[in-house]
Amino acid sequence: MYSSLSxxxxxxxxxxxxxxxxxxASRSFSVSGTPPGPIDNFQQGFNSFGNVERNSRSMNFVRxxxxxxxxxxxxFSQFPRYNMEQNADIVHLKLMKNNTFVTVTDSKGNKxxxxxxxxxxxxxxxxxxxxxxxxxxxxxxxxxxxxxGLKSVVVKVKGFTYFKKKRQAIVSWKEGFTNSKVGLNPVVxxxxxxxxxxxGCRLPKKRRV
Numbered sequence: 430m431y432s433s434l435s436x437x438x439x440x441x442x443x444x445x446x447x448x449x450x451x452x453x454a455s456r457s458f459s460v461s462g463t464p465p466g467p468i469d470n471f472q473q474g475f476n477s478f479g480n481v482e483r484n485s486r487s488m489n490f491v492r493x494x495x496x497x498x499x500x501x502x503x504x505f506s507q508f509p510r511y512n513m514e515q516n517a518d519i520v521h522l523k524l525m526k527n528n529t530f531v532t533v534t535d536s537k538g539n540k541x542x543x544x545x546x547x548x549x550x551x552x553x554x555x556x557x558x559x560x561x562x563x564x565x566x567x568x569x570x571x572x573x574x575x576x577x578g579l580k581s582v583v584v585k586v587k588g589f590t591y592f593k594k595k596r597q598a599i600v601s602w603k604e605g606f607t608n609s610k611v612g613l614n615p616v617v618x619x620x621x622x623x624x625x626x627x628x629g630c631r632l633p634k635k636r637r638v
Contacts, residue, residue, distance in 0.1 A: 571605025
């Protein structure tokens, strides 16, 4: 008799504990709401994308205000803005062993003017092989470019020679363009376009002694 009552009481206690646990869980679930499903996750991602888009719109709005500050009442810019990559002319300096070529082109590659060491008076034949031929040619083309009305240029140097010779050619072109005036520097960028072999041609056989 006593054993049957103890079993009944233990079963009632387990049932009451189970019911109390379910009640607490149902209350916490009703407070917290439904668990996030795929629709909720998509909504959160869409909200974050909206925040990014809103930030980008604000940045575009700031850029627009900065661009509008430089415009007059008719919508045109009061200060001309020159894009270096699009509007700057290009000076090609090609230094070779037997000759020197200096060519000025626009940003699209159309030739404007140019000269070589052999085309200069007094530089034909042997004198064009001298180390001063490159400087004389560059200075001559610099004077021609100044008379042509160039404003900003990008210098591209090419040739398997010492960098000192390339630097002297660039300085000579600048001196010919500026006519030795301080403060007039049209060179905005200098690039060495000499091609380097990636283990290309085979070297000649070494001489055996």
